[in-house]
């Protein structure tokens with residue numbers, strides 16, 4: 001990631017931080033690698049992520065480790081390991097950082113990518129689902145991510161899902177001949193993924209498939225209705241998508257995904273849902289939770305290019321003399337930075353003309369030319385004025401000029 005890429009990312013992180021911290025989410029950071037077992041159990045052994053996208057290695061001590069493909073499992077592990085159930089609930093955290101998936105790289109899909117994520121753990125209130133969705137919507141809105149669509153669904157409880165799974169497997173088996181090889185091979189392992197298929201025969205079979213949304217228990221249906229009512233209350237548009245399947249196994253009840261028309265095939269900007277069973281599955285107590293993650297590169301792609309503001313340079317120290325002048329310039333530069341100014345010292349051995357050109361390239365507000373006379377010529381580049389002053393007065397003068405003293 002080059003400096004210009006960072007300049008573009010800065011605002012994305014700042015917007016997310018402001019919106020999330022305002023809602024009481026606090027930053028958490030988990031290790032970049034974890035025991036492979038955590039992801040195999042947490043994300044689900046049958047998922048694409050675990051089956052073919054993880055960077056897994058032996059650490060030399062016989063332990064199998066994996067570069068994190070996502071953040072939720074690690075955060076649940078941290079919640080359990082650090083006894084966070086003793087804190088006031090829900091525990092609300094957010095994170096950003098690099099994640100790794102071995103995928104075929106293309107626009108918007110990388111093997112190392114960045115996510116911003118938020119997780120709220122310890123409440124089964126529908127308001128929690130709605131809150132996290134609204135927060136992601138606000139971030140995407142603030143970033144002016146174009147062509148957004150929000151789809152939501154409910155996967156119900158594990159019991160409903162198990163019964164539905166069998167029903168769906170029956171349907172798939174009855175039409176086995178029309179399915180793609182891939183879907184057929186996964187009838188036992190993960191029949192729900194058949195809804196994701198682009199294969200024409202499979203799509204036809206799925207058009208008449210039973211829908212999980214029609215099989216929800218009364219409690220789950222009510223939970224979903226409340227989430228929708230809360231989204232309606234804040235006038236956040238969404239579409240109910242009964243076939244919304246996410247690529248991770250830990251979801252229960254609400255799932256959601258934001259897509260953008262501004263992206264090509266990789267249209268998912270961010271998504272998430274409830275994962276009420278995950279913490280218990282990882283050895284903790286039964287703890288309901290909900291969250292999302294959004295891809296930083298995809299947010300940037302969908303928001304379009306916006307020129308990043310150039311870094312400010314208050315003072316550029318040019319040297320027009322020998323060793324003593326260089327030392328003095330170095331000292332004034334250090335003093336200026338200590339006083340809070342953005343100051344740069346000439347480091348490339350340029351001629352005075354070259355240094356002035358460099359200062360103007362940086363749009364430096366002041367240029368101090370340190371020469372062998374023992375004085376400094378301080379140029380105010382905006383006012384096109386020049387002062388002859390002593391070393392000790394340079395910083396104070398620039399601070400005054402910048403309105404900082």
Ligand code: HAM
Nearest residue numbers: 070072109110113268269270271272273291292293295
């Ligand atoms: P996910 O849908 O797998 O969910 O990933 C979230 C977002 O990460 C995607 O919407 C996409 O923007 C970005 N993303 C994923 N893979 C790539 C890639 N190869 N290249 C670029 N961007 C990518 C999760 O990771 C869940 N942990 C979300 C969650 C949090 N659910 C509950 N809490």
